[in-house]
């Protein structure tokens with residue numbers, strides 16, 4: 048049967064755990080045909096980012112156009128956009144109505160702490176891209192930067208989701224992979240949608256293999272939207288998918304630093 052098609056606009060992670068590579072694995076694991084527009088090459092492994100080589104905005108657009116002119120894309124996910132020029136280019140594509148089911152993961156830093164976005168691009172996210180998204184998925188740290196505030200409690204995480212919702216996206220998820228003090232035993236993501244706020248809760252999995260959790264969550268959300276699920280079902284499914292992939296990869300040893308998740312936890316190898 049012909050599968051639904053999703054597009055990821057994101058950076059390449061040479062170590063395979065995050066970025067484009069995590070997105071395409073997630074799409075494949077969920078039965079969605081994945082296409083990609085690469086925004087930057089990173090020389091990266093589980094311990095850190097050694098270099099970033101951004102792709103000119105015109106060539107990011109050329110990749111997106113080539114895919115959209117040919118394939119029936121029903122959802123789009125953005126990850127590392129690297130430069131202000133690329134954020135602007137993607138916002139222009141969204142404004143032209145070319146990016147259906149748009150999930151924006153405003154990637155700013157790697158789990159190693161290395162920067163993945165030009166600081167001058169933060170304002171453009173706020174003004175141009177986030178307002179046009181179907182779903183935005185900042186983690187707590189990214190929400191702090193976007194709102195110029197600090198988030199130390201679940202109440203503040205909920206307030207941040209509301210404040211980001213006021214900017215214009217249809218749905219906001221403030222992800223709690225970095226524990227706020229009152230949710231240390233659970234991984235709590237706060238969802239704002241159409242004026243109401245609720246939580247997606249899962250057990251906090253005790254693992255250092257968390258490289259690519261955010262990419263995987265946003266890609267799983269886009270995969271579900273591509274399949275025609277509504278946003279609440281898509282987010283619940285994405286939360287389960289990332290929890291299962293984290294749990295399955297908790298025991299393996301790949302790399303010296305923060306290892307990847309096991310996206311294919313339900314494949315014969317993992318069982």
Ligand SMILES: Nc1ncnc2c1ncn2[C@@H]1O[C@H](COP(=O)(O)OP(=O)(O)O)[C@@H](O)[C@H]1O
Nearest residue numbers: 186222223224225234250251252260261264289
């Ligand atoms: N140790 C963990 N146990 C369970 N879920 C986690 C863990 N770390 C992250 N998650 C989940 O992974 C998803 C991505 O969150 P997060 O790690 O905050 O994103 P990012 O990679 O952008 O920092 C969220 O659904 C979050 O709750």
Ligand SMILES: Cc1ncc(COP(=O)(O)O)c(N)n1
Nearest residue numbers: 058065066157259260261262
């Ligand atoms: C190319 C690229 N894109 C994104 C991330 C963030 O990864 P995470 O999902 O762990 O926040 C990364 N480390 N590298």
